[in-house]
Amino acid sequence: MIVQSPLKKHDIRPNLRKVPSPNGNNGTQNNSKGNFAPKTKGKVSMPKIKPWKVILGSILIGIMGLLYLTHVFSTQQLLEEVQAIEAEYNRARAQYDELKLSYDRMVGPADIYQKAEEQGFINGGPAEEVIIIEE
Template sequence: MIVQSPLKKREARPNLRRVPLPDLDSPNPSSNGKRKSAQRVNRTMTRRLQDIKPWKVILGTVILGAFGFLYLTHVFATQRLLEEVQQLESQYNIIRSQHDALQLQYDRMVGPADIYNKAEAAGFINGGPADKVIVIKE
């Protein structure tokens, strides 16, 4: 326990910090500070809105419109290119299927079965498989 003598008085400095007294009407005393900060935010927002000049709004709108126009132009050009690519791809598929059919026909013409048939018609004798064993006599 600390006991202080009534004979010795301390010099107390005045309180320089002004603390507002709480509202008696307010049910929650801690919400008092929140209200003031909200009022400050509202004041700064109204000041910011007042600082916006009409020419800035007009310029922003024109720039936004120009970017929107450029974007839409790009989208339509991309769609046109996509249609061209799809058309060229379908033509390529048709030509590739024709090439494959002609390649198959050519392979049949120069293939071994056709050559053997032409050789027999010309009078050549089939020698059989080429992997016969060669026997050397001593």
């Protein structure tokens, strides 16, 4: 005979197993078509992922990565070409500005007055009188 002490308390966990119901359907529900479907109490199961989907996803991700890398390399090549053309443009622009300055000095008023004096022209000075044009 087993005797238990009333002073000792036992931690008893509840029974989580399904207990067959008295109507005899053993924890299943009868749906409208007559088939028995198991009961699910709030359990959310993860959908099964098939291997062909994983393989297809890996291949698609690989292709997208390859396309991205080729895009990055082509963009870098275009950037280098643009920078080379920009440097060439800046050299041409500097040469143009230098030649334009030289031309402006040759046709500027100071140079023209100097050449006129060398040829014997006399500078009349600024016009102080008002010129009246009669009609």
